[in-house]
Amino acid sequence: xxxxxxxxxxxxxxxxxxxxxxxxxxxxxxxxxxxxxxxxxxxxxxxxxxxxxxxxxxxxxxxxxxxxxxxxxxxxxxxxxxxxxxxxxxxxxxxxxxxxxxxxxxxxxxxxxxxxxxxxxxxxxxxxxxxxxxxxxxxxxxxxxxxxxxxxxxxxxxxx
Amino acid sequence: xxxxxxxxxxxxxxxxxxxxxxxxxxxxxxxxxxxxxxxxxxxxxxxxxxxxxxxxxxxxxxxxxxxxxxxxxxxx
Numbered sequence: 239x240x241x242x243x244x245x246x247x248x249x250x251x252x253x254x255x256x257x258x259x260x261x262x263x264x265x266x267x268x269x270x271x272x273x274x275x276x277x278x279x280x281x282x283x284x285x286x287x288x289x290x291x292x293x294x295x296x297x298x299x300x301x302x303x304x305x306x307x308x309x310x311x312x313x314x315x316x317x318x319x320x321x322x323x324x325x326x327x328x329x330x331x332x333x334x335x336x337x338x339x340x341x342x343x344x345x346x347x348x349x350x351x352x353x354x355x356x357x358x359x360x361x362x363x364x365x366x367x368x369x370x371x372x373x374x375x376x377x378x379x380x381x382x383x384x385x386x387x388x389x390x391x392x393x394x395x396x397x398x
Numbered sequence: 399x400x401x402x403x404x405x406x407x408x409x410x411x412x413x414x415x416x417x418x419x420x421x422x423x424x425x426x427x428x429x430x431x432x433x434x435x436x437x438x439x440x441x442x443x444x445x446x447x448x449x450x451x452x453x454x455x456x457x458x459x460x461x462x463x464x465x466x467x468x469x470x471x472x473x474x
Contacts, residue, residue: 254434254435254439257434258439260430264422268423271419272416275409275412278412280408287456288412291456298449302442305439
Protein backbone atom coordinates (compact mmCIF):
# COMPACT_ATOMS: atom_id res chain seq x y z
CA UNK A 239 0.00 0.00 0.00
CA UNK A 240 1.41 3.30 -1.07
CA UNK A 241 0.09 5.10 1.95
CA UNK A 242 2.79 3.66 4.16
CA UNK A 243 5.74 4.63 1.99
CA UNK A 244 6.96 7.17 4.51
CA UNK A 245 5.99 5.26 7.61
CA UNK A 246 8.63 5.05 10.28
CA UNK A 247 7.78 2.08 12.47
CA UNK A 248 10.82 2.30 14.71
CA UNK A 249 10.11 5.73 16.01
CA UNK A 250 6.92 6.70 17.67
CA UNK A 251 5.89 9.15 15.00
CA UNK A 252 3.10 9.82 12.62
CA UNK A 253 3.60 9.08 8.96
CA UNK A 254 3.46 11.97 6.51
CA UNK A 255 0.08 10.78 5.44
CA UNK A 256 -1.25 10.65 8.98
CA UNK A 257 -0.01 14.15 9.67
CA UNK A 258 -1.97 15.46 6.72
CA UNK A 259 -5.00 13.41 7.71
CA UNK A 260 -4.86 15.02 11.11
CA UNK A 261 -4.57 18.50 9.65
CA UNK A 262 -7.41 17.81 7.28
CA UNK A 263 -9.57 16.62 10.16
CA UNK A 264 -8.72 19.82 12.00
CA UNK A 265 -9.72 21.82 8.95
CA UNK A 266 -13.03 20.02 8.82
CA UNK A 267 -13.66 20.77 12.45
CA UNK A 268 -12.78 24.42 12.00
CA UNK A 269 -14.96 24.71 8.95
CA UNK A 270 -17.87 23.51 11.09
CA UNK A 271 -16.87 25.90 13.82
CA UNK A 272 -16.87 28.86 11.44
CA UNK A 273 -20.10 27.72 9.90
CA UNK A 274 -21.79 27.84 13.28
CA UNK A 275 -20.08 31.11 14.06
CA UNK A 276 -21.45 32.67 10.87
CA UNK A 277 -24.94 31.57 11.81
CA UNK A 278 -24.60 32.97 15.31
CA UNK A 279 -22.97 36.25 14.33
CA UNK A 280 -24.98 39.28 15.28
CA UNK A 281 -23.16 41.98 13.37
CA UNK A 282 -22.19 42.23 9.74
CA UNK A 283 -18.57 42.92 10.59
CA UNK A 284 -18.25 39.71 12.55
CA UNK A 285 -20.20 37.69 10.02
CA UNK A 286 -18.04 38.88 7.16
CA UNK A 287 -14.91 38.15 9.14
CA UNK A 288 -16.04 34.61 9.90
CA UNK A 289 -17.09 34.10 6.31
CA UNK A 290 -13.66 35.17 5.08
CA UNK A 291 -11.98 32.82 7.54
CA UNK A 292 -14.35 30.05 6.49
CA UNK A 293 -13.40 30.61 2.86
CA UNK A 294 -9.73 30.35 3.79
CA UNK A 295 -10.39 27.08 5.60
CA UNK A 296 -11.99 25.68 2.50
CA UNK A 297 -8.99 26.67 0.42
CA UNK A 298 -6.57 25.21 2.93
CA UNK A 299 -8.53 21.98 3.05
CA UNK A 300 -8.46 21.92 -0.74
CA UNK A 301 -4.68 22.34 -0.73
CA UNK A 302 -4.26 19.51 1.73
CA UNK A 303 -6.63 17.29 -0.16
CA UNK A 304 -4.94 17.95 -3.50
CA UNK A 305 -1.55 17.22 -2.03
CA UNK A 306 -2.78 13.98 -0.52
CA UNK A 307 -4.38 12.94 -3.75
CA UNK A 308 -1.20 13.61 -5.67
CA UNK A 309 0.58 11.20 -3.38
CA UNK A 310 -2.22 8.68 -3.33
CA UNK A 311 -2.75 9.17 0.37
CA UNK A 312 -6.44 9.80 0.32
CA UNK A 313 -8.48 6.64 0.03
CA UNK A 314 -11.77 7.85 -1.28
CA UNK A 315 -12.77 4.66 -3.04
CA UNK A 316 -13.02 3.80 -6.71
CA UNK A 317 -15.24 6.69 -7.63
CA UNK A 318 -12.75 9.39 -6.75
CA UNK A 319 -9.77 7.37 -7.84
CA UNK A 320 -11.21 6.91 -11.29
CA UNK A 321 -12.08 10.54 -11.88
CA UNK A 322 -9.07 12.18 -10.27
CA UNK A 323 -7.11 13.64 -13.13
CA UNK A 324 -3.78 13.53 -11.43
CA UNK A 325 -3.91 9.81 -10.87
CA UNK A 326 -2.71 7.67 -13.70
CA UNK A 327 -6.12 6.73 -14.93
CA UNK A 328 -7.21 6.56 -18.54
CA UNK A 329 -10.85 6.96 -17.64
CA UNK A 330 -12.26 10.30 -18.74
CA UNK A 331 -14.39 12.42 -16.52
CA UNK A 332 -18.04 11.67 -17.05
CA UNK A 333 -20.59 14.41 -16.68
CA UNK A 334 -18.66 17.41 -15.40
CA UNK A 335 -21.72 19.25 -14.22
CA UNK A 336 -20.63 19.39 -10.62
CA UNK A 337 -17.00 20.11 -11.30
CA UNK A 338 -15.88 23.14 -9.42
CA UNK A 339 -12.34 23.43 -10.68
CA UNK A 340 -9.85 21.83 -13.00
CA UNK A 341 -8.32 19.68 -10.30
CA UNK A 342 -11.16 17.22 -10.69
CA UNK A 343 -11.25 16.72 -6.96
CA UNK A 344 -15.01 16.73 -6.51
CA UNK A 345 -16.27 14.01 -8.79
CA UNK A 346 -19.51 12.91 -7.24
CA UNK A 347 -21.63 12.36 -10.31
CA UNK A 348 -22.09 8.64 -9.81
CA UNK A 349 -23.49 8.71 -6.31
CA UNK A 350 -25.42 11.84 -7.15
CA UNK A 351 -27.36 10.28 -9.98
CA UNK A 352 -28.04 7.19 -7.94
CA UNK A 353 -29.54 9.23 -5.16
CA UNK A 354 -31.51 11.33 -7.58
CA UNK A 355 -33.21 8.25 -9.00
CA UNK A 356 -34.32 6.75 -5.71
CA UNK A 357 -35.50 9.93 -4.09
CA UNK A 358 -36.85 11.46 -7.27
CA UNK A 359 -39.73 9.05 -7.74
CA UNK A 360 -42.13 9.18 -4.86
CA UNK A 361 -42.50 5.45 -4.54
CA UNK A 362 -41.04 5.34 -1.08
CA UNK A 363 -43.55 7.70 0.46
CA UNK A 364 -46.39 6.03 -1.38
CA UNK A 365 -45.72 2.51 -0.23
CA UNK A 366 -44.91 3.68 3.25
CA UNK A 367 -48.15 5.60 3.51
CA UNK A 368 -50.23 2.82 1.94
CA UNK A 369 -48.84 0.08 4.10
CA UNK A 370 -49.16 1.96 7.31
CA UNK A 371 -52.28 4.02 7.02
CA UNK A 372 -54.44 2.92 4.10
CA UNK A 373 -56.68 -0.11 3.61
CA UNK A 374 -55.43 -2.82 1.27
CA UNK A 375 -57.94 -2.12 -1.48
CA UNK A 376 -57.18 1.57 -1.73
CA UNK A 377 -55.46 2.06 -5.03
CA UNK A 378 -55.26 5.83 -4.80
CA UNK A 379 -51.87 7.40 -4.46
CA UNK A 380 -51.34 8.82 -1.01
CA UNK A 381 -51.15 12.36 -2.34
CA UNK A 382 -54.33 12.28 -4.47
CA UNK A 383 -57.19 14.57 -3.59
CA UNK A 384 -59.90 11.93 -3.19
CA UNK A 385 -57.75 9.82 -0.97
CA UNK A 386 -57.12 12.74 1.31
CA UNK A 387 -60.79 13.59 1.62
CA UNK A 388 -61.88 10.06 2.32
CA UNK A 389 -59.36 9.17 4.97
CA UNK A 390 -59.17 12.35 6.87
CA UNK A 391 -58.84 10.73 10.28
CA UNK A 392 -56.07 8.39 9.26
CA UNK A 393 -54.08 10.97 7.41
CA UNK A 394 -50.55 10.91 8.69
CA UNK A 395 -48.80 14.04 9.75
CA UNK A 396 -46.28 14.06 6.95
CA UNK A 397 -49.06 14.28 4.39
CA UNK A 398 -49.63 17.97 4.95
CA UNK B 399 -9.54 49.22 15.35
CA UNK B 400 -11.04 47.36 18.22
CA UNK B 401 -14.47 45.82 17.89
CA UNK B 402 -14.42 44.28 21.32
CA UNK B 403 -17.12 46.51 22.73
CA UNK B 404 -19.62 45.49 20.07
CA UNK B 405 -19.08 41.75 20.33
CA UNK B 406 -21.89 39.66 21.70
CA UNK B 407 -20.92 36.96 24.22
CA UNK B 408 -21.60 34.27 21.67
CA UNK B 409 -19.46 35.91 19.02
CA UNK B 410 -16.67 36.32 21.51
CA UNK B 411 -16.96 32.72 22.59
CA UNK B 412 -16.80 31.46 19.02
CA UNK B 413 -13.80 33.67 18.33
CA UNK B 414 -11.96 32.37 21.35
CA UNK B 415 -12.66 28.79 20.31
CA UNK B 416 -11.51 29.54 16.79
CA UNK B 417 -8.39 31.27 18.00
CA UNK B 418 -7.48 28.28 20.14
CA UNK B 419 -7.96 25.95 17.20
CA UNK B 420 -5.96 28.18 14.88
CA UNK B 421 -3.11 28.26 17.37
CA UNK B 422 -3.26 24.51 17.82
CA UNK B 423 -3.08 24.17 14.06
CA UNK B 424 -0.04 26.44 13.87
CA UNK B 425 1.68 24.35 16.53
CA UNK B 426 0.86 21.13 14.73
CA UNK B 427 2.09 22.50 11.42
CA UNK B 428 5.39 23.37 13.07
CA UNK B 429 5.81 19.95 14.64
CA UNK B 430 4.82 18.13 11.49
CA UNK B 431 7.09 20.26 9.32
CA UNK B 432 9.97 19.25 11.58
CA UNK B 433 9.12 15.58 11.38
CA UNK B 434 8.13 15.10 7.79
CA UNK B 435 10.55 13.75 5.23
CA UNK B 436 9.01 15.35 2.18
CA UNK B 437 10.29 18.77 1.12
CA UNK B 438 7.14 19.62 -0.82
CA UNK B 439 5.04 18.73 2.18
CA UNK B 440 7.23 20.88 4.37
CA UNK B 441 6.59 23.93 2.25
CA UNK B 442 2.89 23.08 2.16
CA UNK B 443 2.86 22.99 5.96
CA UNK B 444 4.66 26.33 6.11
CA UNK B 445 2.06 27.80 3.78
CA UNK B 446 -0.74 26.48 5.96
CA UNK B 447 0.98 27.76 9.10
CA UNK B 448 1.41 31.21 7.59
CA UNK B 449 -2.25 31.22 6.68
CA UNK B 450 -3.18 30.17 10.20
CA UNK B 451 -0.99 32.83 11.72
CA UNK B 452 -2.84 35.37 9.64
CA UNK B 453 -6.15 33.99 10.92
CA UNK B 454 -5.01 34.07 14.51
CA UNK B 455 -3.92 37.69 14.19
CA UNK B 456 -7.22 38.61 12.62
CA UNK B 457 -9.15 36.92 15.41
CA UNK B 458 -7.05 38.58 18.07
CA UNK B 459 -7.68 41.88 16.37
CA UNK B 460 -11.41 41.28 16.43
CA UNK B 461 -11.23 40.29 20.08
CA UNK B 462 -9.57 43.57 20.81
CA UNK B 463 -6.04 42.40 21.37
CA UNK B 464 -3.18 43.72 19.36
CA UNK B 465 -1.33 40.92 17.53
CA UNK B 466 2.07 41.44 19.11
CA UNK B 467 1.04 42.54 22.55
CA UNK B 468 0.98 40.57 25.76
CA UNK B 469 -2.75 40.98 26.22
CA UNK B 470 -3.43 37.88 24.16
CA UNK B 471 -1.85 35.68 26.78
CA UNK B 472 -4.80 33.42 27.50
CA UNK B 473 -5.13 32.46 23.84
CA UNK B 474 -1.53 31.50 23.39
